[in-house]
Amino acid sequence: MTRILVPTDFSASAHRALKLARQMVPGAHIKVIHVFDASAAFSPYVDALAPAYMLEETQDRIRDAAMENLKNVQEEGEEILFVMGRPADEVLKAARDFGADYIFMGTHGRKGLSHFFFGSVAEAVVRASPIPVMIVRDPE
Template identity: 45%
Template sequence: MTQLFRKILCPIDFAEHSLAALEVALQLAQQNDAALHLLSIAPTPAGAAGFQPVPMEPYPYVEKDMRQQLDNLARERIPPTTRCETHVVSGDPAERVLAAARDLGVDLIVMGTHGRKGLSHLVLGSVAERVVRESPVPVLTTHSTARVRKIA
């Protein structure tokens, strides 16, 4: 069988939708003997208007806390037989996902989507939507209700 994917990126924000995406990414990694890269993005402070980040240094304690959470998640959910690396960065989520995809040379991005509509989507934008539009590799999006069928 041909290996379709060698490296899979799965952004994790610890919400239900990203944990559902992790299930899908894990199964794809196992079926393809691919390395799984988990990425968490530490928030940056919002500007005065509440929309634009203020340019400043990342909060090291936030990144440290997120790294610990991500490492714990990986230990709990990823079997030792699956190659897995964790990455924590700060910045704009869509930009950081796209940068990680390029920097790590991944073949696929698997990410959850909030499924926001209306004004909240317009104001907050959609990280998944931007990643889908700008990604150099295929993007598989999942909703929090997604469940993986086990293939024997």
């Protein structure tokens, strides 16, 4: 059975990638993953404003909300996964652990300074992935 990993940030392009994976490979075993980059989100606050317990509570709320969103996009027979870490690294690790044959993922198509500052998770995954990666952009 074909195994497809679908990373999601819950954007329109990620939803489109999931829909395309389902359409292009009916009957595939799909795992949907959301990676939260806590270092990017909390680094300005770690030693300054918020005590560690507040950061942990916030991370718990983020995890709970992400799991709820994952359950909302999950179809019968699909797996879901929430992890914290560097998105590209965690996507590649999840693909390896899952034994994925393909990765279908959305991209925001950032350009210029936005791409310079935020980079592209999709680009990093494509560069390092030993398996085929389908990049899907929302046409709007």
